[in-house]
Amino acid sequence: MADLVKNRHEIVFIYDVKDGNPNGDPMDENKPRMDETTGLNIVSDVRLKRTIRDYMGTVQKAERPEGYEQEVFINGDPVTSEQRAKELISDITDSKRFDRQRASEAxxxxxxxxxxxxxxxxxxxxxxxxxxxxxxxxGRSLHRADSVFVQGTAAFVSKEGNEQRSFSEKWQLPYSCIAFxxxxxxxTAKETxxxxxDVDFLFEAMWDGTKDLITRSKMEQLPRLLIDVIYDEEKNFxxxxxxxxxxxxSEIQEERIRGAKDFSLEVSELKGLLYEYRNNIxxxxCRIDPRLKLTLNGKPFEIEGLLEGKTEKLEK
Known part of the structure; x- marks a missing residue:
């Protein structure tokens, strides 16, 4: 019998990228998405969901609730959603006695x-x-970031007979620490x-899927902090x-930050909020990269103290 979700969750996920492009805008030369007013780097929720789907589509969990599978509906194949659905539940959609409820649940x-x-x-x-x-x-970066234009020499000439190789061009960020x-x-979870x-696998996919993005534009992406606040059962809060x-x-100018060693994350306000609403939690x-520095009122802080008596490690 599957344990359906009964608790509301609130999620914070922080990761960073170095010398890369976490989410290019195809309508603007594939430049990193930026908020021109604040100077913050932006990453769409679609990009994060793609990371999660890609991981879930390649890593099969050995244990799943009875009757549940781990197929990914939006898997990148060039088909319509109707074609994909018929492919997955053809035994039901092709039946002369179509059962809408059965098809939806399947x-x-x-x-x-x-x-x-x-x-x-x-x-x-x-x-x-x-x-x-x-x-x-x-997602938005926790600091102002600058995008830079990088040129390089391509491996091959652009046309047969040419002797000079063409140039490669790309936009990237020297560094960005992004919070979702x-x-x-x-x-709503009851309806789906x-x-x-599934929720535990979601967090695994967020963390390990970010590490799995080993492409030229996302070579150095690392998950740094994942916080899952679970509220009391059936509480709409x-x-x-x-x-x-x-x-x-950070002691240096935000645009000059180049790695996790250049800053710390101050969590005094977060700890105060969790304590204020502790009776609802x-x-x-939590899951944290040990290289990430946390502070509480400017002093070194360990994540285990975020909410005394109610904080535990988020295991894989």
């Missing part, structure tokens, strides 16, 4: 990304529109049949904007 139990993020399945007999229980805001904020709505095992309660502190789960 698709949800088969596809973990539909259980997490929802989606639209425009089959004439089904026409599902699923609101995902897990929603992320756009998300909420898991336990009420989301399980606690969350604090909100927990990412805003974490402040990056079941527990706080």
């Amino acid at each position: 698709l949800l139990k088969k596809c973990i990304d539909l259980r997490l993020f929802g989606g639209t399945v425009p089959i004439s007999k089904l026409n599902m529109s699923i609101t995902g229980p897990v929603q992320f805001r756009f 904020y998300g909420v898991l709505n336990q009420n 049949l989301l399980t606690d095992a 969350h604090i909100g904007e927990l990412d805003k309660a974490i402040e990056l502190k 079941k527990k706080v789960r």
Whole structure:
């Protein structure tokens, strides 16, 4: 029997990138997305979800709730959503006695990304529109960042007969430390049949999937901090904007930051909020890169003290 999600979750995920492009804008020369007013680097929620889907599509969990599968509905194949749905549940969609409820449940139990993020399945007999229980805001860097234009020499000439090799060009960020904020709505989770095992796999995919992005533009992406605040069962409450309660502190100009050694994250406001609403919180789960420095009122701080008696490690 699968353990369906019964608790609201509030999520903060921080990772960084060095000499790369975490999310290029195809409408603007594939430049890193920037907020021109604040100078902050922006990463879309779609990019994060793609990271999660890519990981889930390649890493198969040995243990899953009975009757549940780990297919990824949006897997990058060049097909329509209708074609993909029919491919996954053809035994039901091709049946003369089509059962809408059975088809909906079968698709949800088969596809973990539909259980997490929802989606639209425009089959004439089904026409599902699923609101995902897990929603992320756009990620933003915790500091101002500069994008730079880099040129290099290509490996080959651009045309047969040419002797001079062409140039490669790209936009990248010397460094960016990015924070994502998300909420898991336990009420919507019931409708998508989301399980606690799915949520644990989500966090694994966020952490390890970020490490797996080994491409030219994302070679040095590392997860630094993951916080999962779990509220009491069936409680329709969350604090909100927990990412805003974490402040990056550095002795050098923000645009000159080049790595985790150049700053610390001040968590005094976050700790205060969690303590203020402690009676609504079941527990706080955390995973941290040991190279990341945390401070509490300017002094070194260990993540285990974030909420006394209710903080535990987020295991893989």
